Amino acid sequence: MSAAPRKLLKGSTGDWEVVVGLEVHAQVRSKAKLFSGASAEYGAGPNENVSMVDAAMPGMLPVINKFCVEQAVRTGLGLNAKINLWSRFDRKNYFYPDLPQGYQISQYKDPIVGEGEIEVELDDGETITVGIERLHLEQDAGKSIHDLSPKESYVDLNRSGVALMEIVSKPDMRSAEEGAAYFSKLRTIVRYLGTCDGNMEEGSMRADVNVSVRRPGEPFGTRTETKNVNSIRYVKQVIEYEARRQIEVLESGGTIDQETRLFNVQTGETRTMRSKEDAHDYRYFPDPDLLPLELDPAWVEEIRKSLPELPDAKKRRFMEQYGLSLYDATVLAMDKDKAAYFEEAAKGRNGKLAANWVTVELFGALNKAGKDILESPVSPARLNALVGLIEDKTISGKIAKDVFALMFEGEETGDPAEIVEKRGLKQVTDTGAIEKIVDDIIAANPAQVEQVKAKPKTFGWFVGQVMKASGGKANPAAVNEILKKKLEIE
Numbered sequence: 255m256s257a258a259p260r261k262l263l264k265g266s267t268g269d270w271e272v273v274v275g276l277e278v279h280a281q282v283r284s285k286a287k288l289f290s291g292a293s294a295e296y297g298a299g300p301n302e303n304v305s306m307v308d309a310a311m312p313g314m315l316p317v318i319n320k321f322c323v324e325q326a327v328r329t330g331l332g333l334n335a336k337i338n339l340w341s342r343f344d345r346k347n348y349f350y351p352d353l354p355q356g357y358q359i360s361q362y363k364d365p366i367v368g369e370g371e372i373e374v375e376l377d378d379g380e381t382i383t384v385g386i387e388r389l390h391l392e393q394d395a396g397k398s399i400h401d402l403s404p405k406e407s408y409v410d411l412n413r414s415g416v417a418l419m420e421i422v423s424k425p426d427m428r429s430a431e432e433g434a435a436y437f438s439k440l441r442t443i444v445r446y447l448g449t450c451d452g453n454m455e456e457g458s459m460r461a462d463v464n465v466s467v468r469r470p471g472e473p474f475g476t477r478t479e480t481k482n483v484n485s486i487r488y489v490k491q492v493i494e495y496e497a498r499r500q501i502e503v504l505e506s507g508g509t510i511d512q513e514t515r516l517f518n519v520q521t522g523e524t525r526t527m528r529s530k531e532d533a534h535d536y537r538y539f540p541d542p543d544l545l546p547l548e549l550d551p552a553w554v555e556e557i558r559k560s561l562p563e564l565p566d567a568k569k570r571r572f573m574e575q576y577g578l579s580l581y582d583a584t585v586l587a588m589d590k591d592k593a594a595y596f597e598e599a600a601k602g603r604n605g606k607l608a609a610n611w612v613t614v615e616l617f618g619a620l621n622k623a624g625k626d627i628l629e630s631p632v633s634p635a636r637l638n639a640l641v642g643l644i645e646d647k648t649i650s651g652k653i654a655k656d657v658f659a660l661m662f663e664g665e666e667t668g669d670p671a672e673i674v675e676k677r678g679l680k681q682v683t684d685t686g687a688i689e690k691i692v693d694d695i696i697a698a699n700p701a702q703v704e705q706v707k708a709k710p711k712t713f714g715w716f717v718g719q720v721m722k723a724s725g726g727k728a729n730p731a732a733v734n735e736i737l738k739k740k741l742e743i744e
């Protein structure tokens with residue numbers, strides 16, 4: 255990454271640069287857990303999805319789930335990363351009531367996926383590249399529940415042993431917006447790949463947010479790590495809060511402790527949880543119950559070939575094939591369902607026009623109605639038909655908006671051609687009919703006719719009158735032309 259500072263924050267003693275790196279835990283979309291056949295499904299009753307392995311009964315042995323390994327490889331390929339054909343599982347030792355083994359099986363020195371990089375689009379249209387340090391597979395822990403009883407704590411092991419991919423970024427982000435955009439792009443990629451459902455409310459994706467600040471050009475400062483942040487908005491808030499807090503500490507002569515912090519969603523603040531442990535505190539060692547993971551290069555190739563078109567490739571294709579702007583292409587390509595809708599709506603039509611209808615009218619209406627693209631009352635085929643009616647000049651863009659509103663409200667059949675027919679909304683291109691309206695308006699408004707000769711700017715008034723008299727149905731180009739001719743202005 256370039257060392258040039260991109261975005262600076264103002265402190266009371268000068269500028270600061272924020273440095274951000276994310277460790278994202280993404281739950282593998284798998285039926286079974288990483289080392290046992292128990293169900294990994296979310297939402298079961300307490301301890302319903304627990305096998306002897308997940309409960310760490312004596313003598314139980316882990317057996318690797320090939321499907322989960324495949325998902326990690328898929329994700330690595332989607333991150334343009336190096337797939338390590340030889341990797342290994344390690345034990346990360348620590349005590350937790352919801353960790354019955356007393357250790358977590360993870361990958362430490364030899365992860366399944368090495369370095370990669372992804373493109374991240376920012377709101378201002380800029381694109382940055384963010385490096386991926388690694389992706390490794392590990393088991394999730396169970397869950398301790400402290401708020402069900404005043405006297406007891408409960409342990410639910412359903413989550414114990416569920417497969418996680420930990421995706422570690424390089425410290426390449428330089429603002430809260432960049433951190434949030436990276437997290438969002440990562441979710442887009444795993445959803446495209448189908449390797450994680452990206453459902454943050456259910457905890458399928460959560461981020462540990464590492465933040466430090468430095469003076470531009472200086473080496474990296476000491477970072478803090480805020481744990482388990484589970485929405486894009488919260489990632490942004492954590493970075494904003496931590497950067498401000500650290501700048502204040504440093505400017506008043508203090509130092510930053512390398513520590514683990516917690517985010518309070520109610521107050522938007524972070525607070526100390528514990529001082530940061532180092533890797534050696536965990537006494538990592540290779541898990542003797544598991545063989546190293548050796549991948550057949552032909553298998554990896556097969557997975558590579560089965561990858562779907564990924565968002566960045568789709569974005570580029572949308573720009574080339576449909577002539578879309580980078581902005582429109584990004585908005586449409588970053589969501590698989592939106593992209594599919596657009597392509598169906600654009601089939602055989604002017605791509606830019608179709609994109610405009612999807613991103614402005616449709617997304618606007620969906621937003622207002624609080625609906626997802628998959629719940630759109632207007633099907634892509636119907637929107638395609640509507641765009642067709644504009645293209646062949648059956649209706650003007652303005653009338654099309656009215657027709658669209660009727661379609662969206664579920665009016666009649668929702669077939670735009672039928673709505674146009676039934677309501678008599680066809681554009682009048684018959685010049686004779688338009689000429690008649692123009693003549694009437696010129697005859698009825700001699701004062702305005704005088705005025706437009708002296709002040710050609712008032713010409714628009716005539717266009718408005720003719721359109722109004724035609725009920726909005728007159729072809730605007732024809733109206734302009736006929737008016738100009740009759741009023742004798744160039």
Ligand code: ADP
Nearest residue numbers: 273274275276423424425464465466474475477
């Ligand atoms: P650990 O596993 O102990 O948390 P890592 O070296 O793997 O430590 O780094 C974890 C994350 O912290 C990575 O995403 C990395 O990009 C980020 N990071 C490292 N140094 C900094 C820093 N000075 N400021 C912000 N983020 C950092």
Ligand code: MG
Nearest residue numbers: 277462464479
């Ligand atoms: Mg960490």
